[in-house]
Amino acid sequence: MSAVLARRLLALPVVLFLASVLIFLLPRMAGVDTARAILRSRLGEAEPDPAVLAAIRLEFGLDASLTTQYWRWLSHVVVGDLGNSFTTRTSVAGLLFPALGVSLVLTAAALVLAALAGIPAGVWSARRPGGRLDRAVTATSVLGVATPEFVLGTVLVLVFAVALPVLPATGWGSVAQAVLPVLTLAAFPAALAAQLTRAETVDALARPHVMVARSKGIEERAVLWRHGGRLALTSVTSLSGLFFGGLLGGAVVVEVVFAVPGLGGLLYDSVVGQDLPVVQSGLLAVVAVAALASIAAEGLQLALDPVGRSTAT
Amino acid sequence: MPAALPTRRRRVGVVLTCAAFALVTACGGGGAGSGTVVPDAQLTIAMQFAPGAGYGIDTDDALVVSQLGVSESLVASGADGVARPSLATEWARTDPRTWRFVLRPNVTFQDGTPLNPAAVVKALTWVAGVSAPPRAIKGIGLTAVADGADAVKVSTTAPDPILPLRLSSSNAAILAPSAYASNPPKVQDTGTGPMRITAVNGTQSATLARFDGYWGGRPQLAGVTANYVSDPAARALSLRAGDVDIAQELPESSALEFTGSNGFVNQTVASPRTDSLLLSQSAPPFRDIRVRQAITKAIDRTALGEQALAGSAVPASELFGPAVAWGSQERPPAPDVEGAKALLAQAGYGPQNPLRVSLGTYANRAELPTLATAVQGMLRAVGVEATIQVADYDAKEPDLLAGRYQMYLLSRSYLLDVPDAGATLTSDYSCQGSYNINRYCSQAFDALIAPLGTTTDPAARQEIFQRAAAQLNTDAVGVPLVHTQANGVGSKVTGYTVDPLAKTLVTAGLAKTE
Numbered sequence: 088m089s090a091v092l093a094r095r096l097l098a099l100p101v102v103l104f105l106a107s108v109l110i111f112l113l114p115r116m117a118g119v120d121t122a123r124a125i126l127r128s129r130l131g132e133a134e135p136d137p138a139v140l141a142a143i144r145l146e147f148g149l150d151a152s153l154t155t156q157y158w159r160w161l162s163h164v165v166v167g168d169l170g171n172s173f174t175t176r177t178s179v180a181g182l183l184f185p186a187l188g189v190s191l192v193l194t195a196a197a198l199v200l201a202a203l204a205g206i207p208a209g210v211w212s213a214r215r216p217g218g219r220l221d222r223a224v225t226a227t228s229v230l231g232v233a234t235p236e237f238v239l240g241t242v243l244v245l246v247f248a249v250a251l252p253v254l255p256a257t258g259w260g261s262v263a264q265a266v267l268p269v270l271t272l273a274a275f276p277a278a279l280a281a282q283l284t285r286a287e288t289v290d291a292l293a294r295p296h297v298m299v300a301r302s303k304g305i306e307e308r309a310v311l312w313r314h315g316g317r318l319a320l321t322s323v324t325s326l327s328g329l330f331f332g333g334l335l336g337g338a339v340v341v342e343v344v345f346a347v348p349g350l351g352g353l354l355y356d357s358v359v360g361q362d363l364p365v366v367q368s369g370l371l372a373v374v375a376v377a378a379l380a381s382i383a384a385e386g387l388q389l390a391l392d393p394v395g396r397s398t399a400t
Numbered sequence: 401m402p403a404a405l406p407t408r409r410r411r412v413g414v415v416l417t418c419a420a421f422a423l424v425t426a427c428g429g430g431g432a433g434s435g436t437v438v439p440d441a442q443l444t445i446a447m448q449f450a451p452g453a454g455y456g457i458d459t460d461d462a463l464v465v466s467q468l469g470v471s472e473s474l475v476a477s478g479a480d481g482v483a484r485p486s487l488a489t490e491w492a493r494t495d496p497r498t499w500r501f502v503l504r505p506n507v508t509f510q511d512g513t514p515l516n517p518a519a520v521v522k523a524l525t526w527v528a529g530v531s532a533p534p535r536a537i538k539g540i541g542l543t544a545v546a547d548g549a550d551a552v553k554v555s556t557t558a559p560d561p562i563l564p565l566r567l568s569s570s571n572a573a574i575l576a577p578s579a580y581a582s583n584p585p586k587v588q589d590t591g592t593g594p595m596r597i598t599a600v601n602g603t604q605s606a607t608l609a610r611f612d613g614y615w616g617g618r619p620q621l622a623g624v625t626a627n628y629v630s631d632p633a634a635r636a637l638s639l640r641a642g643d644v645d646i647a648q649e650l651p652e653s654s655a656l657e658f659t660g661s662n663g664f665v666n667q668t669v670a671s672p673r674t675d676s677l678l679l680s681q682s683a684p685p686f687r688d689i690r691v692r693q694a695i696t697k698a699i700d701r702t703a704l705g706e707q708a709l710a711g712s713a714v715p716a717s718e719l720f721g722p723a724v725a726w727g728s729q730e731r732p733p734a735p736d737v738e739g740a741k742a743l744l745a746q747a748g749y750g751p752q753n754p755l756r757v758s759l760g761t762y763a764n765r766a767e768l769p770t771l772a773t774a775v776q777g778m779l780r781a782v783g784v785e786a787t788i789q790v791a792d793y794d795a796k797e798p799d800l801l802a803g804r805y806q807m808y809l810l811s812r813s814y815l816l817d818v819p820d821a822g823a824t825l826t827s828d829y830s831c832q833g834s835y836n837i838n839r840y841c842s843q844a845f846d847a848l849i850a851p852l853g854t855t856t857d858p859a860a861r862q863e864i865f866q867r868a869a870a871q872l873n874t875d876a877v878g879v880p881l882v883h884t885q886a887n888g889v890g891s892k893v894t895g896y897t898v899d900p901l902a903k904t905l906v907t908a909g910l911a912k913t914e
Contacts, residue, residue, distance in 0.1 A: 129532055130534060131460050132535065134827060136538075139533070172454070174452060175453055175454030175584075176454055248637065248641035249637065249641045252641055255643050256640075257446075257627065260604075343631045346631070348603060360452070
């Protein structure tokens with residue numbers, strides 16, 4: 088297992104390098120004049136004066152060739168210098184890391200909550216397929232998958248911040264402020280985890296070795312968790328690795344609904360405003376964290392699944 | 401040109417607004433205040449715009465700094481277009497290119513240093529020298545020098561009759577000299593306003609405390625927390641939940657729920673912004689004035705404002721609306737379908753040869769696609785087939801400026817930081833205008849606005865603005881459709897007014913009530 092993980096970690100720099108090339112080129116292939124976008128982000132109704140645009144290009148080195156711009160950026164990034172934002176003219180690190188921290192907390196809390204809610208629900212509903220609990224879990228998980236975040240978030244605010252004013256409607260910085268955004272973000276992965284766990288557990292419980300275990304008189308709860316739940320856990324763990332990267336930079340709607348200053352919003356605004364240093368470093372950070380999360384999930388999966396561990400190469 | 405709103409806010413906001421407000425409006429709540437001022441209270445505000453450029457005083461963030469009551473300029477002004485004393489108590493023209501401003505005595509910056517000519521010169525010199533100069537002072541060659549112990553002389557390369565109004569811009573705010581040690585200048589503890597910023601939490605919030613040394617008297621509030629909440633639905637929910645005392649720019653359907661009878665201060669004011677249908681005169685069919693007049697007659701602007709936009713905008717009868725002293729208060733003329741058809745027939749279009757045009761717009765402002773669809777239907781009624789194309793404005797702008805379009809629906813402020821329409825009339829409608837998307841060129845119009853280069857008297861200038869707007873209507877230079885509105889709701893507050901120019905919010909007189 089350690090050899091597998093070591094290989095993944097060794098490949099990480101190559102992944103990041105390839106990602107850096109794509110991340111550098113993609114915003115520049117959008118057909119938007121960066122200098123014009125910078126001007127617009129500073130002064131909304133500014134006319135595109137050629138002299139001003141030229142001054143902006145000079146100020147940010149946009150008049151250099153793409154190769155020069157890329158090398159300049161990469162050589163600074165590898166020594167930890169992310170440069171300054173085009174729009175705020177302040178340190179990219181000062182913008183990026185607080186937002187990344189918020190998103191890491193939000194995403195991790197949502198996924199932990201999703202696992203704590205979804206996996207037991209899936210396992211218990213698999214105990215008696217078609218039973219009341221199973222039907223209730225299935226209906227709830229379908230609702231969780233189908234309900235858009237902006238609807239769920241708004242309903243939660245109306246219930247817990249307006250009708251029962253026990254939680255704040257917006258903001259970030261306290262545990263109380265985190266409750267509603269985490270609940271909203273956790274709904275979809277929890278629902279998916281419940282469905283996946285149920286399906287895997289039902290499948291596992293029908294296997295011959297489980298029947299043998301039952302015939303030996305092993306307690307039903309132990310059978311359920313040891314043979315069904317554990318197998319399901321490997322699938323959910325793998326899924327969580329994928330979710331982590333997606334939610335890290337993609338929770339824009341939740342961030343908007345609850346005014347959470349996360350990475351998704353920062354990246355969205357930066358892409359729209361062509362704030363290339365923030366876009367580039369932000370996406371690179373997302374790729375790096377997502378890749379690490381994927382490796383961690385794979386390690387966990389191998390630890391949980393002896394069969395997979397022995398066949399992994 | 402679209403406003404400076406970050407696009408994400410608008411796009412997600414539209415979705416949230418549509419989804420949320422049936423729910424929001426179903427809820428009761430809101431507390432009535434007795435009107436008794438709570439001394440030294442703390443106030444929380446849900447602000448519409450987060451600072452997107454690091455509180456840069458040379459950017460649109462200057463409006464945020466100004467709204468928070470942190471910064472002030474030499475001159476104050478309102479939508480009436482009249483300059484009033486602020487950090488300067490009086491001013492006079494000393495020669496055609498120079499104005500002398502006498503500074504208010506006994507003003508100190510929030511860092512304890514005095515307001516003096518050297519500080520003013522440093523502030524104005526810095527903002528005049530940035531790579532992307534603010535609209536109010538761009539291209540005028542502004543220079544400032546000290547003149548004695550209590551005055552500064554501000555010069556321009558050409559005579560500028562509205563220099564005092566230009567210096568009322570939030571971008572021309574005077575910060576303490578220590579602010580300019582960094583770029584963008586530091587706004588924390590460097591302003592002269594009633595509030596000073598004590599902490600900034602990224603683009604999430606800012607906390608402010610009363611500046612006890614404020615020259616305008618002791619502010620009533622002890623402190624303010626400004627939460628930047630980009631989504632209008634979230635702002636409304638925050639107000640409803642009691643998280644905030646004031647919320648800017650609520651969706652129309654929600655704003656109606658906050659009434660004076662349950663303790664809210666609810667205000668809606670016209671903004672100096674017009675959504676217009678631009679018609680390219682570079683080429684047929686809109687080179688022909690009869691076609692432009694037909695389009696004007698075909699559109700029911702009252703229906704656009706009152707039905708398509710559900711009353712959230714004022715139907716426009718001309719370029720300037722009720723937000724400004726010289727704007728039209730009249731309702732637009734009723735549509736004339738038969739008259740439009742007759743004009744189209746004179747121009748060679750009819751059932752056998754229908755006019756087919758493209759109608760472009762962008763989605764950054766939520767109302768524009770709605771307006772485009774409604775206009776399309778109205779044009780169809782007179783036999784004009786318009787194909788709607790919604791695309792990113794930035795990508796389209798080069799084509800617009802080059803006249804490579806037919807019809808385009810655009811939202812445009814006509815004040816551009818200074819309560820004077822001279823800049824807009826020149827850039828958007830003169831033959832040499834740098835933003836003349838209509839490609840309109842009339843020697844008569846240019847002659848009409850030429851005196852703006854020398855006319856100082858506000859009343860005389862406003863008369864020219866009115867005549868210019870009438871001329872644009874006569875020449876059917878595009879169709880002004882609606883004027884947008886600004887709103888704001890306060891809960892248990894006094895001294896709160898919505899500024900159509902978006903410069904003021906937190907003032908020394910703003911207070912919380914019981």
